[in-house]
Amino acid sequence: MSQATLSQLADCSLEELQQSDKFITRHLGPDDDEQLAMLRSLKMASLNELLDKVVPSSIRRHDPMDLAEGLTEQQSLEKLKAIASKNIVLKSYIGMGYYNTFTPPTIQRNILENPAWYTAYTPYQAEISQGRLEAMLNFQTMVSDLTGLELANASLLDEATACAEAMTLCQRMSKSKGKVFFVADDCHPQNIEVIQTRAEPLGIEVVVGNPINELADYDLFGVLLQYPGTYGEVSDFSELIEKIHAKKALVAMSADLLALTLLKTPGEMGADVAIGNTQRFGVPLGYGGPHAAYMATKDDFKRSMPGRLIGVSVDSRGKKAYRLALQTREQHIRREKATSNICTAQALLAVMASMYAVYHGPVGLTKIAYRVHRYTQLFANGLTQLGFKVNNKVYFDTLNIFVPGKAVAIQQAAVDKGINLRPIDADTVGLSFDESSTLQDITVLWEVFAGEQAVSLKAEVLMKDQPPVIGEDLLRTSEFLTHPVFHEHRSETQMMRYMRCLADKDLALDRAMIPLGSCTMKLNAAAELMPISWPEFANLHPFVPLNQALGYQQMVLELEKMLCEATGYDAVSLQPNSGAQGEYAGLLAIRAYHKSRGEGHRDVCLIPASAHGTNPASAQMVGMSVVVVKTNLKGEIDLADLHAKLEKHSAKLAAIMITYPSTHGVFEENVKTVCDLVHQHGGQVYIDGANMNAMVGVAAPGQFGGDVSHLNLHKTFAIPHGGGGPGVGPIGVGKHLKPFLPGYAVVNSEDEPKVVGAVSAAPWGSAGVLPISWSYIAMMGSNGLVQATATAILNANYIAHSLAPHYPILYSDDQGRVAHECIIDLRPIKEASGITVDDIAKRLIDYGFHAPTMSFPVAGTFMIEPTESESKVELDRFCDAMIAIKAEINDVMSGVLDEHDNPLKNAPHTADMVMADEWNHAYSRQLAAYPVESLREVKYWCPVGRVDNVYGDRHLVCSCPPLSDYSEVGGVL
Template structure:
């Protein structure tokens, strides 16, 4: 008789794959904390006042296979057409060794921002290559490590010019009408709250340069022209105005760079250096300037320093200068870069080298010249005399018909106006493409002879602007041109680094959780990667479905009524949120409301954002337990009730605690006419347990690169969408390609659209129950670490029941007095144990903030706790005199392999230095450099690859 077995159905194993602890481990941790189950723990952590506010109504999670099949069906609704739209976005070939060994490699995409330089030398070297690439091509001596997109880089350039221009009488910024339209839109958005007047016009018609404090020019122009700006730049300089130039990097391999014709700033996008279109992002922007302005440059800067052995070592230069740390005095809230994308662009340049890049540029230009000549033979006038890769065709009454014919042939041309259309070529263009384009214009005529034109076509670049200076002479750009060499170079760099693929990264406030492989797979599908952001809407129905569904998912997770996915970083989300509040007040005639209350514990981006949004920051106090001082808040809200615009508050608090009084706090603000902005940085503790849109928030930004699994990529990409209540929905970011045309905060309508599938996959696979369990496990893991370590290091803040939220702060300040050991020493000693340090000295100096996330197994939590306990034992040995107060494993950490085999002069043994616990013998991470000298690096600022001479000497 056959044995009958029940049908098991389709198993969804993903939840258990995402969450680290097994059931037995969960129970063991609960037993230590004294709780019977996760529900009891949650009930003790979440304040009674906000329990039951979660509106997470989602179905059960799907299996990985089912979710991938579902998103594949969505992707198939996107139409892959040939794009000649240009406008700052171009087809490109991502070299396969870069695709496989960098973009798809967790050693690169799971890395964190290189604040700990000793374990970040690989990604720092790749970023230094990027800075060198930008500096070489732009002809300006210093570049940052990337910005978010070309539009926001232009906006940063505008405020940069405002700060540094000697023409203090003017409040007007000139922007050429030849700039990309989306750049002008972002400029207008950024200028309005600051009272800057953006004057868009034709630079050839400027009669009085002294009317402006600065100017933005496009090179080549958006419509294709290559203008000689030398005389114009000189006139602006004579009027004490600064000049920024938005320049195309590929064109700069052939054209005189902006720095050589007098530009003060060069900005632009590195997208066409191997980064897919991705419906608009993520892409790395760049910002380069003169050496005299380097300390005012926005964003991050990689510099060359030395380690404690005197050997070269890289670090983030002027790290404490990061603009967002300057709080209400900040001039920018940018606290991220597009590191993963900048590294792709830098490796694209490394792989192709100067000759390869120049060859690509010449080929693109030659094809464009052939296209132009052929169009002329067909009787169609091209407006440009000089151009690089873009043409504007006077198509007259045939314009609409030509667009229709093109789309029928799955071709997208640029829509200029009713009588003109645009064509931009790129490295993916071919002879067949040119002939297909000609066929649109033939009207029965024979196609021009491509070969004959190619044999005799002259350059259409202006002779006076041909580049004379060399590019990319550094050895790094002249060696790794075979796939074998590049593969090994990428491996060598990755081996220097510590990323999530090696160990837990316990960064409080930064949520370094698992970026599951199944979430990452759709990112590199052509159906998501090869769409132009300004393609006709009917071609992006897959993206439309994806974004509609993702917005609904995020509304369900937060309790808000509407979501915008446009902000492409948490900083941009904050900014868009405050702009929505500002616009709401103005719509009601409350233009005077400009006071933003911010607790003293807030992240530095909050006051920076308020400043950028034209608001005045008033700081409110926190009590001894780290909570908002409600009495002080009430007093200041009342004092400023006629001008109160908003409160910015992080929940759970920056101190890692669910504040009991959050409903009362929100009510105080509302009673005084303000709006409540709840920073969603700590949403990892709330999804499925409580919802900010239901307990008093009017708007929140979400860090999809934290709570919702988009990887950090070494410091970017990020996505920072905002959720709002219904009354703020009309004031969400707009875009020329969307129904609401004004108010763009990013260059593309959906920001970093091509990485949104990651979050869609995560939420779809987890389902409502899985997301809730993830939050509970994040809280459990944090409390387990706090309980294991509290007898060794005081836990600085906790809730009324002695529990923390999803992160805890360890107070190391007493150790400085008792032993001389600093929080820096503990952070560097953790490297010897194979761990990235927790967040240092934020939000309280001399502390470590730890967030384990739900994705770490109990075994890894215990390994980290054992390391921290062993470090405390070493500190006790210093306190007792058993270890020397100055020459000890903590002061000298981290220890390198080179040091181990050299002359050993320390009073402690080699084994204690590098194998402090037995488990390291089996799997040891060796830091490539010793402790980096920050002061030396800032005093001797070098932010590009060393010269060939220095390289040869080394």
């Protein structure tokens, strides 16, 4: 250590020494010297000068956010641990779709807590996503096998929203002209409530009742059944489903996957759609999420099924390769014609659930299910001996018990012994057994029900000669999980290597910068993620009494206040569990507000042409009509067209949805004018918070005209993308919209809004990952958040400045500056050379980079967002790659490289391609593999060549193909 360094430290106070390790220095990529160098290249003296030049003065906030000074990592962990300790984690038998489960430690360590998995992006670039694509294909295979249906998607947000998606799928695909969706009254209550919320704006009539004897009274298009029912009953619905089909209606079944290892499948009963949750496959409760829901359907519905679909195709050498299939179904392409606004899946949790099935295999899963069932039967037999009536005739893991007048007393006795039961009514309690249940637990439960009565029950006597309660007519006879992947990884050694093998195929943020515009792939610090595995957060059931969740309630309130400070809004709801859900909830609030004022006729939503694809999809889901507003040559809202549309639709105007900074990556000067004009015509302003990373501490949408915004906590506030989910999309609203925030399912709270129903199953959505954003804001503090915003803008402008001599920057302000992202125009390159945006994206893989966002919002472009977490060294490495690629393009145009056989057209290059005995290309192996010298030190080798998208859609395979489908060289036959 130098003498100068010691002298500087000697001048510090003891308090300054204690606070010297601020988290901000860990979060920001460029240090002071790098920032200064970048500022000099931009001819700026400071970050403040840059902000003054980039952010319009009309929206610039000058009041500091009322947030505490940033904590160190250790201080944050200690403070959050104290909050977590206020949660009381009892043994919950509440059930209702949420169960205790054991996360195999090897899966917790190698998936949930592994940045190779949690920092990955949605697998739109198939070649660098083969590992997570294979894991999600395993998920689809698992779901398809267990449900007995032909096709499954790669996960949905939660069971309740999956039920709502099933309702609209039935409406689209049913041959019935009916207007009624019938919901069995023994469905989980949260599923019923979310369906009712979703149905009302769409004009769908939801009837809740007994499907056995009430269906004849209604003109149906679909029916939802719960299997097993929420109170535990298991029924064979085969005959009922035949009767429903006779009415030309469709049937969706919300089914428990663990139960399906023992029970006759929805497919065997004739169901058209199966939905449910995979939480009990090794995913912690997390006070309600995140968990991966699923949907499985008949093959005929594949083009109408919401969510992502993983398919099998071939690469440029004819070898097997995975990819996202049938992407033209997705909301970002179909916009207001989309069948759903789903954007975020629950990829990380789907991977965990699929690995749970890989780890246990069909025999292991069946053993777990059988033990759960037999323990339930043992407990039921004991209760009968104690004189209680079990109301269920046939059950899997759930009982409802008649306890006349004693329900409250029994529940309290259970709590006194560290147990939560499910309250049903004054005379009935329910309970569900699970993987964690033990014989000792059963004894304690008998004591709870017996009260002062002596208990002398013996399991061996009670179960002697007792066959399972499930009769042969309901027992599953079909095989499942027959693919080798579910049989080859029994030992932890094999399992560990399999997960490592898959991770090595992928390019995630732990390897390199992911410069995706509008997606904000920033650092997800380990200190932010550690608390989500703490038992106090991970093991709490979402429907426990609120006095057992005081830690969660404190953290939620503090996070809501933090987000209000960041946005300038008056209230926040954390319930929406994706950005698209946030959009939907925000528009529901606007719709309910107009209705409360006697202006329910307002149903026109203005959306700029450049908006995110989820915006128009969300608008149509709440029954609004989409009217597109033009953008001008600068990428800004065309004020003349806006005036015209406002005048035309003034009487029916509900809202405008704008993204700010704009989707084109610039701060529009006229945003306040736009907000004022819309308000003058009686509309509300929805500001999409996807680009909030450019505004935190610098501009607040709630202050410059926004009435509601959704935020992407998985972008701006550090929750990792996890390969395409988890996401959290809370909404912030002005005071006038606070009464119209989403209500809660199941949980009763004095603070619950009462007008709009629940949009997600759990009251606080994916609460299990909220500690990440709380920790991020607590450690950054007010000043740190402003520095992060400024640095994100600095990094983006530095990249734009560095690439401008080589590629046109499509949109900027009058001085050539951008916000937190920039768009480079590749269309002239295609016209001059035939090199496409796809060619450049695939060539970037050879340089070790994920491609930027392709062809959005303008076809034939890259949208680049470096975030504040990337150092100048990494920014320069990316710019060097882009400049080198431009030199290769120039060589194609000059004839140095062949126009058809060149490293761009053939990219990406795999190791076996480069090392093959024969090399028949007109360029060298060295240019293919090591176009820049730094790659010789660290090289990411893509596992497959360019994936054939057309082949994959024409030969659709969406589950693990049997080995017989592949030739000896690995190509699909």
